Amino acid sequence: MKRIWLYSMRLYLRLGLFFYFKKVEVRNAENIPKNEAVMFLGNHQNALLDALLIATKNGRFSYFLTRAAVFNKPIVSKVLQSLQMLPVYRIRDGWGNLNKNNVVFSKSAELLHKNEAIVIFPEGSHNLKRTVRPLSKGFTRIIFETIENYPETTINLIPVGLNFQNATKFGDTALINFGHVIPVTKSIIEDKNKSVIQLKASVFDSLTKLTTHIDTENYDLVHEKLKDLNVDFTKPEQVNTCIENNFNNCETYKSGKNKHIKRLLKCLLIINLFVPYLIWKTIAEPKIKEIEFTSTFRFAIAITLVPFFMLIVMLFFGLVFQIKFAFIYLLNVLLLALLSIKL
Incomplete structure (x- = not known):
């Protein structure tokens, strides 16, 4: 049953992401080991x-180390745990909760020993800035615990560069850039301190190549210049080269044509989904305290309230008029969504 649930949820989320993003490009996914221990580091x-x-x-059913704060509500916690998400506690969650991470890290080590895949965001928090921030050593702690308890395990580290043209925008474009595998074996425990430094440096260096990396010094100045040039942030290699070459020969982002038509189609889509849209604009969006959560909450409404509202409208048309009008409404919404997002 668990496998069926995971397959069903993955399929549903894929469908939701298809309608949410204009385009999602994936690179180098074919290099991901299928039946070996993998740690994705994004x-x-x-x-x-x-x-x-x-x-x-x-291509894997992965486990996710996720900030513990999102597990606060019981119902949400059960859903997240069913999706193989594990809570990780930070100092802001209270010093007394930090010890709970011992159980999570031991669980992670056991999963890697069983050749499962784990996803970790080693920066420790989210931030819209286009820079790779210093990595915490939490992921190295899991690596050492795995190797010490299961010395024959080889852990395949895979850096992942996540790139967005405009992360808070609906209908955005994205690139998932999987890096080269960094194999880790029991030889790392010979000198732990040196290995921690090397692991963090290797992953950091890979991430700076897989995503746009602007040094924190003069960040605002460089970022504004890139925005003025309208660069394509889903092509990180080109953007990083643009920065290195002092903004010479920088390729621009090719925005879609027919902006007026897209605007009209979006208005028609909003009319057809006016209740979820009003809930988003008047209730959900104003309560967002961290801008990084804008797309998360919008997407959550898109895959929960929108289908529910569409079902109610279809039932209304089917019961009051004819069933064909219910399907006409469904096809109309789907077509408007595709055209307004994908054009």
């Missing part, structure tokens, strides 16, 4: 959507 810009994109595009 940069973290777009809150829960980062995890969902990796979950639906890596």
